[in-house]
Amino acid sequence: xxxxxxxxxxxxxxxxxxxxxxxxxxxxxxxxxxxxxxxxxxxxxxxxxxxxxxxxxxxxxxxxxxxxxxxxxxxxxxxxxxxxxxxxxxxxxxxxxxxxxxxxxxxxxxxxxxxxxxxxxxxxxxxxxxxxxxxxxxxxxxxxxxxxxxxxxxxxxxxxxxxxxxxxxxxxxxxxxxxxxxxxxxxxxxxxxxxxxxxxxxxxxxxxxxxxxxxxxxxxxxxxxxxxxxxxxxxxxxxxxxxxxxxxxxxxxxxxxxxxxxxxxxxxxxxxxxxxxxxxxxxxxxxxxxxxxxxxxxxxxxxx
Ligand SMILES: [Ca+2]
Ligand SMILES: [Ca+2]
Ligand SMILES: [Ca+2]
Numbered sequence: 001x002x003x004x005x006x007x008x009x010x011x012x013x014x015x016x017x018x019x020x021x022x023x024x025x026x027x028x029x030x031x032x033x034x035x036x037x038x039x040x041x042x043x044x045x046x047x048x049x050x051x052x053x054x055x056x057x058x059x060x061x062x063x064x065x066x067x068x069x070x071x072x073x074x075x076x077x078x079x080x081x082x083x084x085x086x087x088x089x090x091x092x093x094x095x096x097x098x099x100x101x102x103x104x105x106x107x108x109x110x111x112x113x114x115x116x117x118x119x120x121x122x123x124x125x126x127x128x129x130x131x132x133x134x135x136x137x138x139x140x141x142x143x144x145x146x147x148x149x150x151x152x153x154x155x156x157x158x159x160x161x162x163x164x165x166x167x168x169x170x171x172x173x174x175x176x177x178x179x180x181x182x183x184x185x186x187x188x189x190x191x192x193x194x195x196x197x198x199x200x201x202x203x204x205x206x207x208x209x210x211x212x213x214x215x216x217x218x219x220x221x222x223x224x225x226x227x228x229x230x231x232x233x234x235x236x237x238x239x240x241x242x243x244x245x246x247x248x249x250x251x252x253x254x255x256x257x258x259x260x261x262x263x264x265x266x267x268x269x270x271x272x273x274x275x276x277x278x279x280x281x282x283x284x285x286x287x288x289x290x291x292x293x294x295x296x297x298x299x300x301x302x303x304x
Contacts, residue, residue, distance in 0.1 A: 027060050027304070028068075028179035031157060035075035035167040035174060039090070039158045040128040042100035043121040048164035052176070053095045054155040056148065059180055064275050065304045066147045066183045067155065068205060071137030073173030075159065078166030086160045087176055088116050090133035091152035104130055106156055113146040122163040136176060145205075147183045182206025182268075183302045187233070187279075191241030193286035193294025194220040195260045200282050200296035206303050208270030216282045216296060217261040225284040226252035227264065233279055233300075240290030244298025245279030256284065268303075276303045 036049035061067060071087040094108035113134030120127055136144055136157065157176050161167060182205060190197040198219040204212025219225060230245030237243075256262055278301045286294040 028177055029054075029059060030072075030175050030177050032172075032175045033073075033087070033157060033159070035077075035159065035169040036164050037158050038100070038161070038164060039097060039105050039133075039156050040118055040130075040160075041103045041105065041121065041126060042164060043123045043126055044101065045123050046121065046164050048100055050097055051156045051158035053092075053097065054157065054178060055095070056153055056155060059178065060274070060304075061148055061155075061178075061180045062275075063148045063150045063152060064183060064302050066145050066181050068143060068145050068177075068179040068181045069136045069157075070143040070177045070179075072175055072177060073169070073171075075167055075169045075174050077161055078163065082168075082170050085174070086138050087136035087157060088118065088133050088160045089136050089146075089155060089157045089176075090130075091146075091149055092154045092156055093151045095154050097156070103127065106130070106132070108154070109133075110149045110152050112149045112152070113144065116160075118160055119162045128162070145181060147185075179205075180304045182304045183300075185300045185302075187298035187300050188235070188242055188244050188281075190297040191239070191289060191293070191295040193284060193289040194223075198260075198282060198284055198294055198296040200280060200299050202280065202299050202301055204268060206268050206301055208268060208272065210268050212266055212268050212301075214264045214266070214280055214299070215261065216256065216264075216284075219256045219260040219282070219284045219296070220286040220288070220294065221256060221258050221260040223256050223260075223285050224253035225256055225262070225282055226250050227254060228281045228283060230279050231277065233277070233298075239293045239295075241293075241295045242298075243295075244281040253285075272303045274303055277301070278303075 038048035039051035092108035109132040116135040230248040232246035280299040282296040
């Protein structure tokens with residue numbers, strides 16, 4: 001992919017954001033976790049403990065923002081020694097955790113993230129899966145970022161296991177780091193051109209001073225393009241498509257590569273107010289598009 005100059009990106013991002021100031025503080029906390037911490041159904045012949053319940057208000061974690069969740073340490077699950085790190089979690093409107101004899105133990109559960117399918121109980125093969133939870137950390141996945149859904153006031157964190165009585169944590173190092181970060185969401189469908197509908201995605205935690213990247217793909221190869229950025233949602237019908245951001249800043253022309261893409265690296269400015277939205281959309285000169293211009297989906301970045 002073609003990488004555009006960091007200076008160009010920075011100029012764009014920091015001009016309108018001319019906001020001085022204090023470096024943004026990463027709001028994070030380490031939540032200790034017992035080796036039997038559990039919100040899943042437990043067989044009557046087994047015994048587990050209660051999941052950790054984290055109040056979100058104290059972290060400044062409100063809907064619109066996201067949480068970066070990173071498990072640390074390990075537990076002994078019985079057969080495997082003190083080597084296992086397998087955390088799952090879910091959001092809830094209430095801190096209530098009902099008894100282990102039930103399948104749905106979190107009455108305030110709110111669906112978010114990519115669903116994790118939990119294993120049946122080892123003894124008796126009873127189902128344990130609930131639809132609202134997600135994987136936090138496993139051997140294959142060090143962390144996860146999950147947007148905080150509307151109504152969420154608590155985060156439940158538990159271990160994933162199917163037999164609990166034999167769990168222990170000899171060195172007491174098991175836990176989960178919770179960090180409040182920003183949220184990327186896509187908005188609108190875009191306007192097709194030569195290579196289909198151009199795709200715009202963003203990566204980065206959106207904390208002040210953090211690296212981020214905005215990546216365009218599926219655009220017309222070797223074509224001039226423009227990145228439109230704004231602080232308001234416009235959604236104005238234009239050239240057969242929709243102009244998503246209010247055009248406060250337009251970067252370009254930015255040439256697409258021979259495969260119809262580019263990557264724009266930048267640094268997220270420090271000192272932005274929380275829950276500020278910045279909207280992005282790419283427009284590409286493309287004779288195959290309705291009015292000679294193709295457009296990507298819109299992209300919204302919300303600061304933590
Ligand atoms: Ca341990
Ligand atoms: Ca076990
Ligand atoms: Ca599940």
